[in-house]
Amino acid sequence: MYFSGIQKLDNLLLVSVPRDLVDDEVIQLRRDVLQAIRQFKSQIVLLDFSQVDICDSFFGRFIYGTSQMTKLMGAKVIISGLQDAVIETMVELGMTLPDVDAVLDLDDALELTSRMFKRNGKLGGADADNEAMPDDDDKVLAK
Amino acid sequence: MSSSPNTLFFRIETVHDVSSARRKGLMLAMDMGFQTADATKIAVVISELGRNIVSYAGKGTITVLSQAGDNSRKYIKIIADDRGPGIKNLNQVLDGGYTTSGGMGLGVSGSRKLMDEFNIRTGEGEGTTITALKWL
Ligand SMILES: Nc1ncnc2c1ncn2[C@@H]1O[C@H](COP(=O)(O)OP(=O)(O)O)[C@@H](O)[C@H]1O
Ligand SMILES: [Mg+2]
DSSP states (O other): OOOOOOOETTTEEEEOOOOSOOHHHEEEHHHHHHHHHHHHOEEEEEEETTOOOOOOOHHHHHHHHHHHHHHTTTTTEEEOOHHHHHHHHHHOOOHTTTOEEEEEHHHHHHHHHHHHHHHHHGGGTTTTSSSSSOOOOOGGGOO | OOSSSSEEEEEESHHHHHHHHHHHHHHHHHHOOOOOOHHHHHHHHHHHHHHIIIIIIIOOEEEEEEOOOOOOOOOOEEEEOSSSSSSSSHHHHHHOOOOSSSOOOOOOHHHHHSSSSEEEEEETEEEEEEEEEEOO
């Protein structure tokens, strides 16, 4: 079995994608992610790939599919941590991932999501309607 | 003497076989001195061709040959061999984006782009042998 490493960080779902997943584990991981989005009412899903060093076209399809499914749940996927060698290989293989937003690493991802929270109070979560976002809503993301 | 070719041989029947073959291929390439990006490409080609064996032929073999000696130019050669149905519409498959299984249709066409030399022998009912080489 795989260790999925799905973590809730306020309205974020942080998913550390393990290396060497085989197909049924990939599908299970995706189901776990979708379930966690529902359970935690997450609005942004960070898929972190920093552990992944081999990414074939099946895996690329997983990334794209997960981002589409997440969208249908009203959330958004951001991918982070793709290694240089993985990026070069994916692109030369012909895998472009349209509509999938990426950032360099986890720090950048947290910064980006913090800005998104700021722009749109709705991203504040289930009870965001009750009161306006606090001014220092950056702190929402602080650990 | 280290100038004779080394061989890794894998029986491919499941995605687990593919996973272990690509990881060992990656390690071999790194050990030989391939840069990370090139070693990654070799691993992905093993993954794509191995996955095709599992999906379309049921079973087959992958052989990874390396010429790692001091005297001659070093390379890694991947030979993916099966006795499955053979590849129909080879031209479309090589163009890329063509799939009979709902995949991305990038396995064969993309593998060709990732390697320096690429050769396919396939015939209906005769199986498929793909040979792919990357120079160090
Ligand atoms: N070893 C094989 N034996 C028979 N058919 C194959 C084999 N490899 C590939 N094919 C055929 O070529 C098509 C394209 O393969 P590929 O480029 O790997 O893309 P995908 O696997 O995503 O369809 C497959 O859909 C399949 O019809
Ligand atoms: Mg394929």
